[in-house]
Amino acid sequence: MGGKVDAIVFTGGIGEGDADMRQSILNGLQKNLQIAVDPAKNEIAIGPDFAMNISPALSKTKVLVVPTDEEVSIAIQSANLVLPENKVDSIDSLPRLSQVKTNLVCHSLGHTYTAPEEIGLLSVFASSVDKIGYFRPIGKRQGQDDYRITLMKDHFQLTDPEHMMFGVNEEKALQMIADGQEDLLFERIIKKYLDYSSKKDFVLVSTYTGNDDALHWAAKLSSTLNLSTIIIGNASNSKNLGITETAFKSHGSECLGVIVTDVDNVEEERKDLTDHGLNPLALIPTSPVLSKRTVREVLEVLDNGVCLYGEEYLDVPIGKIRIHTVQVNDLVDHLREEEDSLVVVSCKRVDVLLSLLLIAQSSSAPNIAGILFTYHKSGDIDQEVISILNGLNDIRIPVIATSSESFDVATKIQQTPAFITPMSKEKIDAAVTSMTENLNYSCIEHFQSDEYLESKRDIGPRLFQYSAFLKARQLQKTIVLPEGADPRGKFHCFKR
Numbered sequence: 440m441g442g443k444v445d446a447i448v449f450t451g452g453i454g455e456g457d458a459d460m461r462q463s464i465l466n467g468l469q470k471n472l473q474i475a476v477d478p479a480k481n482e483i484a485i486g487p488d489f490a491m492n493i494s495p496a497l498s499k500t501k502v503l504v505v506p507t508d509e510e511v512s513i514a515i516q517s518a519n520l521v522l523p524e525n526k527v528d529s530i531d532s533l534p535r536l537s538q539v540k541t542n543l544v545c546h547s548l549g550h551t552y553t554a555p556e557e558i559g560l561l562s563v564f565a566s567s568v569d570k571i572g573y574f575r576p577i578g579k580r581q582g583q584d585d586y587r588i589t590l591m592k593d594h595f596q597l598t599d600p601e602h603m604m605f606g607v608n609e610e611k612a613l614q615m616i617a618d619g620q621e622d623l624l625f626e627r628i629i630k631k632y633l634d635y636s637s638k639k640d641f642v643l644v645s646t647y648t649g650n651d652d653a654l655h656w657a658a659k660l661s662s663t664l665n666l667s668t669i670i671i672g673n674a675s676n677s678k679n680l681g682i683t684e685t686a687f688k689s690h691g692s693e694c695l696g697v698i699v700t701d702v703d704n705v706e707e708e709r710k711d712l713t714d715h716g717l718n719p720l721a722l723i724p725t726s727p728v729l730s731k732r733t734v735r736e737v738l739e740v741l742d743n744g745v746c747l748y749g750e751e752y753l754d755v756p757i758g759k760i761r762i763h764t765v766q767v768n769d770l771v772d773h774l775r776e777e778e779d780s781l782v783v784v785s786c787k788r789v790d791v792l793l794s795l796l797l798i799a800q801s802s803s804a805p806n807i808a809g810i811l812f813t814y815h816k817s818g819d820i821d822q823e824v825i826s827i828l829n830g831l832n833d834i835r836i837p838v839i840a841t842s843s844e845s846f847d848v849a850t851k852i853q854q855t856p857a858f859i860t861p862m863s864k865e866k867i868d869a870a871v872t873s874m875t876e877n878l879n880y881s882c883i884e885h886f887q888s889d890e891y892l893e894s895k896r897d898i899g900p901r902l903f904q905y906s907a908f909l910k911a912r913q914l915q916k917t918i919v920l921p922e923g924a925d926p927r928g929k930f931h932c933f934k935r
C-alpha cells in the first residue's frame with residue numbers, strides 16, 4: 440500500500456462487535472504504516488449507532504467502526520434486481536399532464552409494430568396518474584400468452600391478472616361473429632372493460648387492423664366504449680391513415696390524431712398529413728436502437744431456442760443475419776463486410792464455433808453479435824469440445840441454438856420485426872424518449888380538458904343499451920326500447 444492509507448473501516452457483526460479482534464488485526468501495522476488504535480476508544484466502540492473514530496488523536500490514518508444494516512442492503516439490492524430500474528426513474532422524470540379524465544383507444548394500422556409507441560404513450564399517462572391499465576378487447580387464442588399484455592404488465596408492474604386485461608380470446612370472438620352473436624360479443628367485452636377500468640385512473644385500449652373487417656369492427660368497438668382514438672402507422676403506409684380515420688368516424692368514433700413512425704422528413708410528413716385533414720400527434724423518426732433486433736429477441740422466436748454460452752451478452756444489437764457455409768480461412772473477410780453479424784451455422788461446424796470465439800478475443804477483429812447453431816439437439820456437441828468451452832474464462836459473444844435448419848431460421852428471423860421484451864431496457868428507454876420528445880402535449884391536454892369532454896356525447900347507443908339491460912337484470916324488470924313508428928316511443932317523447 441506504500442504507506443498511503445486514508446482509513447481502515449471495521450463493519451459488520453465482527454467488525455462492529457469484537458474490540459479484541461480489531462486490536463489483533465492492527466497490531467502489526469503500527470510500525471510500518473503508523474496505523475494505531477486508541478485502546479479506550481476501541482473498548483467502547485461495541486455495536487455503535489453511528490460511525491466512531493478509534494484511532495489516536497494525531498494518527499494520520501483513521502480507523503473507523505461503522506455500523507451497517509445488512510438486511511436493508513440485501514432488501515434494496517434484491518428489489519433493484521427484481522423491479523426493473525428504468526421504470527420509476529424514467530416515468531418520474533417525464534412531463535406531466537395537468538389532468539387525465541378519459542381513457543383512449545390506440546389503434547395499430549396494418550402490420551405496424553406499435554409496442555414501442557404504446558409503451559411511450561402509456562408512460563406519458565403513467566407520469567400523471569397512479570393507477571394505469573392496459574386492455575385488449577380481443578386477446579390471443581386460448582392457451583397462448585398475449586405478448587403485449589405480458590410486456591405491459593412487466594414494464595409497468597401491473598399486478599392485474601392477464602384474464603382481466605382482455606375481453607374475449609381470438610378464437611371465441613371469431614366463433615361468435617360467425618354465429619351472428621356480435622351483440623353478445625360486444626356485451627362481454629363491455630362488461631370486462633367496465634369492470635377493469637373502474638379500478639383505474641387511466642386505461643389504454645389497444646386494437647389493431649388485420650383486414651377491412653377488423654378495421655370496421657375496431658371502429659364499432661371504439662364507438663361502443665365511447666372512447667376517442669389515436670391511430671398509429673408507419674411512414675410506409677401513411678396513405679391508409681385517412682381511410683382508417685374515415686372508417687372510425689363512420690361508426691361514430693372520434694379520431695384525435697395520428698402517430699407516424701419511421702419518418703424521414705418530419706416537416707414534409709406533417710404537411711402531407713395536414714393537407715389530408717389529419718392531425719399529427721407525433722411524428723417519430725427512425726430509431727437506430729428500436730430498428731435493430733437483439734440476440735435475445737432472436738432467441739425468443741426460435742423453435743426450441745436455448746442459450747448455450749454468453750447469456751450476459753444477449754442484448755447485443757444485430758446488424759445482419761449471415762448464414763456461414765464457407766471455409767474458416769474466408770470467415771474474417773466475410774465478417775468485415777458487415778459488422779455486428781449474427782452468424783448462423785450448423786452445429787456440426789464446431790471448427791467455426793471455436794474460430795469465432797477466438798476472433799472475439801481479438802481487439803482488431805470485426806465485431807460479432809453472436810453465433811446461432813442450427814440442427815441442434817442436446818448432446819450433439821462432443822464432450823471434449825464442451826470441456827474446452829467450459830474452460831474458457833470469458834466467452835464474449837452469446838452462443839444460441841435451435842433445432843430448426845439454417846434457411847428456415849434465417850427466413851423466420853427476417854420476417855419477424857425488431858421488437859421489445861421486458862428485458863430490453865435500452866429499447867424501452869428509447870421508446871419512451873422518442874414519444875415524449877415528439878408528442879404534441881398540447882393536443883393531448885386539450886382532449887383531456889373539461890371543455891372538450893363537455894362537447895362529447897355522454898354515452899353511445901350500445902353502452903346505453905348495455906347499461907339499461909344491466910339495470911333491468913338487477914331490478915328484475917323488462918325494458919322496451921321503442922324504434923321508428925312504435926307508439927310507445929311517441930308517447931314517451933310527448934310526455935317529455
